Amino acid sequence: MSMDTADNILSATDLHREFQTTEGTLPVLRGVTLEVKKGQMAVVTGASGVGKSTLLHLLGGLDRPNTGDISIGRHLLGTMSETDLARFRNQRVGFVFQFHYLLSDFTALENVMIPMFLADKPHREAVERGELLLESVGLIDRKTHRPHELSGGEQQRVAVARALANDPDIVLADEPSGNLDTGTGRKLHDLLIRLNSENSTSFLIATHNRELADTCRQEFVMAGGRLAEN
Ligand SMILES: Nc1ncnc2c1ncn2[C@@H]1O[C@H](COP(=O)(O)OP(=O)(O)OP(=O)(O)O)[C@@H](O)[C@H]1O
Ligand SMILES: [Mg+2]
Structure with missing residues (x-):
């Protein structure tokens, strides 16, 4: 194994994903290969419907490719x-989606703590880390608020804190x-950039936002079911 490969936090080789539809087989990913290095902040851009969400679902293990390999670490x-x-x-x-998917019956702090409960982290530690994360996204004074009591931007910041809960x-x-x-x-982007540089958590972000894409060192452009590095 070369040094380069050892530095990768995420790598995917020749991913193919097609969907069966009433119109027949729809090939979406036709040989996607990518590497993201540890601590990197990378973006995937490309036209709507090109397959960015499909790719992220595969990379995070929410869906499986028809063929191809994915490694995390x-x-x-x-x-x-x-x-x-x-x-x-x-x-x-950690996942952050366009819609936050916070649980409406739980407070901001509880939402951030849920992944830690699922990982059997002791309650006290989960509270402490949850509070630390809410602090770092600027929402510690909102910890007892439920999602509907927060603005859209605040909800997304809670979702970001939740994504970081288990230090992914x-x-x-x-x-x-x-x-x-x-x-x-823009404030959310600044937050992601800060969290990346402070914690060296790696990020891969699908976005149509040119400003964010230009800020990231690594850009993958998706077209025709494949990626090109920009
Ligand atoms: N489960 C599915 N079954 C059938 N087709 C699907 C399925 N999921 C995605 N597709 C199709 O795959 C293609 C890629 O969709 P995807 O959501 O990955 O695009 P995207 O690049 O994320 O687009 P956007 O920028 O609009 O979010 C689309 O044509 C979509 O209709
Ligand atoms: Mg999408």
């Missing part, structure tokens, strides 16, 4: 059972600012 996703994959996802991968190897973010106005979206 030294772990090969394809060989894991569904149960192992679910546990791995909870502990090693990589955070996969799918249009994290897609529902936010320009100014609020």
Whole structure:
């Protein structure tokens, strides 16, 4: 194994994913290969419908490719059972989506703590880390608020804190600012950039936002079911 490969936190080789539709077979990913280095902040851009979300779902183990391999750290996703994959996802991968998917009956702090409960982290530690994370996204004074008592930007910041709960190897973010106005979206991007540089958590972000893409050192452009590095 070369040094280069050892530095990768995420690697995917020749991923293919097609969907069966009433119109027939729809090939979406036609040989996607990528590497993201530890601590990197990378973006995936490309036209709507090109397959960015499909790719992120595969990379995070939410869906499986028809063929091709995905590794996170030294772990090969394809060989894991569904149960192992679910546990791995909870502990090693953070997700941020366009819509926050916070649980409406729980407070901001409880939402951030949920992945830690699932990982059997002791309650006291989960509270402490949850508070630390809310502090770092600027929402500690909102910890007892439920999602509906928060603005869209605040909800997304809670979702970011939740994604970081178990100190994942990589955070996969799918249009994290897609529902936010320009100014609020920019603040969310600044937050992601700060968290990346402070904690050296790796990020892979699917986005249509040119400003964010230009800020990231690594850009993968998706077209025709493949990626090109920009
Ligand atoms: N489960 C599915 N079954 C059938 N087709 C699907 C499925 N999931 C995605 N697709 C199709 O795959 C293609 C890629 O979709 P995807 O959501 O990955 O695009 P995207 O690049 O994320 O687009 P956007 O920028 O609009 O979010 C689309 O044509 C979509 O209709
Ligand atoms: Mg998408």
